[in-house]
Amino acid sequence: MVSRYEQGNSPSSPEKINGNFVGKDILSLDQFDMQSLVHLFEVTETMKDIAVNARPSDVLRGNIVTLLFYEPSSRTRGSFDAACKQLGGETIVVENPQQFSSVAKGESFNDTIRTFEAYSDVIVLRHPQTGSAQKAADAVQIPVINAGDGGQGEHPTQALLDLLTIKEARGSLEGMTGVIAGDLLYGRTTKSLIRGLALYPGNTLYLLSPQELKLPEKDLQDFSSRGIKLVEIDSEDAIPKDADFWYWTRVQKERFENPQDYERVKNRFIVTPDILSRFGGKNTILMHPLPRVGEITEDVDKDQRAVYLRSQIRNGMYIRMALLGLVLGRISLPPQGQSQE
């Protein structure tokens, strides 16, 4: 949105939301301040009502959303696809354009993006290369929503749904105590979540990861300087009693060059019913961005504190509904001052 493409094609930073979503790209969690999150979560409540009750909606009637996925992800694509259709909008789904048609013939990324700009009102982009979403946003006049751009990139809707899930379950995003476990070195979602929680006062996070997958020192310093308290721990024994949430993540095999390195660390921290009962509190919710491949055993699923297959997935769809409606100006924000978190 707001094409800088014709003004020299230099990379730009995404515009801050500042309480006004209309026409904005959604590229990074850094665009959001607390007030914008409050607004977003309020709108999301309305979206939830539409989806849960299969209520016919005309919010996006007449709108077309292109889901342009250079990296197929049935989970994220399905969530955006459903989000759009829940609101009466339509989607154009394009998966793996690089294998087919024009892109395979050598077409530039810009030309492809501008083609789908002509067909639709929003582009949702998933791309393996970090920075692609910003590049797309610079090329077109319509809003671009980042659905994940590379290992070092962002996936802002994931972070937003994680925040919403904590807020819903624990009543607030301030003064929280949480555990983030697994891959803190490569993990995109964990870093975004930390950044999001750093917007709110009084939060403390315990970071539990294998030595090989610890949060890089510069990130640790950067995040800490934002006012969030980060505590590195080495074992489940150090988990504080009655944490508000545990956020477990998958160790991503695809990040390791050496399979043996992966094998050594992949099962270092696993949530079982026993671990949960020993170290979790009565109201500790257990989250996971999914997919999981063993970090949480299946017999944990039936525990009501395990929200990863319940509210967490659903909140992703509600958040995406809200964002689509907001950037297209089809949902009004509540009057300022009225909303209280």
Added chain:
Amino acid sequence: MVSRYEQGNSPSSPEKINGNFVGKDILSLDQFDMQSLVHLFEVTETMKDIAVNARPSDVLRGNIVTLLFYEPSSRTRGSFDAACKQLGGETIVVENPQQFSSVAKGESFNDTIRTFEAYSDVIVLRHPQTGSAQKAADAVQIPVINAGDGGQGEHPTQALLDLLTIKEARGSLEGMTGVIAGDLLYGRTTKSLIRGLALYPGNTLYLLSPQELKLPEKDLQDFSSRGIKLVEIDSEDAIPKDADFWYWTRVQKERFENPQDYERVKNRFIVTPDILSRFGGKNTILMHPLPRVGEITEDVDKDQRAVYLRSQIRNGMYIRMALLGLVLGRISLPPQGQSQE
């Protein structure tokens, strides 16, 4: 539907319809009794009117159906896709999830199914493994419709459309004389059709297949014990005059380990205009579940008795429309006692 997943994950049997489709899974033809079929076929008539006249419908407005096809089948997927959209509903299409994204990363079948549960009101599942549809139904709270689960599994909507086609053309499903030809050993559709016809009194089926592809003895006994009369024959000469229907099937190359075995039997029984005129009756309809690869020559197509490219395909869409509307409780059944077959 009615998750048994949290009660120990033991396999279960699908619930009988018993005249009430709301919230039910559609996994097997064995869920249907005669009265439920009568109801279903009545509703299907209304569906036909909507589709034939491209009548805008709001029956499924606000509903989302996930079409989760681990084995792509453009025919069956297209039929469900169209069925849903004919009624104003929307679909999320996921083909080959095992090649992409989360499933490729090692996600369990249960997690995938529960993800799409969060996005939609019904899951239509096609899967190469027998029993998958039941497994899916056990994992989620929303209805699951089986669109084919493996070579030994079921494909209930195919059997339902076959029954409807016979009923429409011959006016009844009782007292029918039919011929079922081709692969009776591996064929999933033929067995389902026999089971369906066994629900009605007075039916006789002539089974015509190569020696290598005969109906297994135990199936022959099982089906016969249900009251249907089965007669094995070896050649077209033994086809009874004026049969109500012929049901021809493809010999499935993919079932044979040895290509020579396939070559020897594949063209044993072929319907040509000559065969049809010599052994068929004036009102004998000729059916085929499709695809065909030579079992019926193309010059038969123009014969009005050949319904495979006509009502049989269309009836599939109407049946699927009816089922979607019924399991979602968006179509009311006629009051009991009123409907007469």
Added chain:
Amino acid sequence: MVSRYEQGNSPSSPEKINGNFVGKDILSLDQFDMQSLVHLFEVTETMKDIAVNARPSDVLRGNIVTLLFYEPSSRTRGSFDAACKQLGGETIVVENPQQFSSVAKGESFNDTIRTFEAYSDVIVLRHPQTGSAQKAADAVQIPVINAGDGGQGEHPTQALLDLLTIKEARGSLEGMTGVIAGDLLYGRTTKSLIRGLALYPGNTLYLLSPQELKLPEKDLQDFSSRGIKLVEIDSEDAIPKDADFWYWTRVQKERFENPQDYERVKNRFIVTPDILSRFGGKNTILMHPLPRVGEITEDVDKDQRAVYLRSQIRNGMYIRMALLGLVLGRISLPPQGQSQE
């Protein structure tokens, strides 16, 4: 449409539009006379209003369009997909059926086409084999729209959008002076455009191509005999001042057996800002059917005369909206005599 299939399966020619689109196939530019184009372009104006303003439309409500793409083309498929959905219709998307399902099992083209006929009101077909669209049209009763059938085939909607783009920008399709550059030997779009412009009086086209890719002599004679003036030129220096349009095309690598031959000619004629300023006029529009891979440098894009990433793509969607609405009889043509070009 109007199945000749049952009358002996002989190939046929597409029916002329003659001012009445209802139920017609759209297979070739040769079906259109001037009056039909006038009508089509008028309707397209209305379509543009719906799309530009994201105006909810019920024009195709209740209709289903199958997009059957044997050769995936995200650009053309996306355009038809969006066109249908802009008008409130729904699509069934089938890509690469030959790799999956029934077609892979040996099903005939006719059977596949007739299957999707049963699910939908129109079939949009893309197929690598020349003549496929006519073959499809002969097999079914519903309209078939040709979205490109092979290198020697047609792609009529591309030619229609090109004509519309010239008409919009230059106010007329008569008395035009244009340049067509690049691959005139294999290029499908260039030949269709010449045929289209030959319908109107007073047009002159300058043909600029490498020696190896000149328009075949028989085409040159054929087109010239229709009354259009064709002038072959060898270099940009021969481009007439103040041409109404330049139509640049990609040299298609996939047409060359020998990569060296391709390398030698591919960059023979490239539009740069310098070339455009030296040989183009103030109102010369620069067109390209896309994708491009270097024939026009990216720094030309910002020139307002460059319409390939602007109106040309968009006009494709509007034209397809109009055609879908017209062949389905859901849009009325303006009363005869009222419309003036």
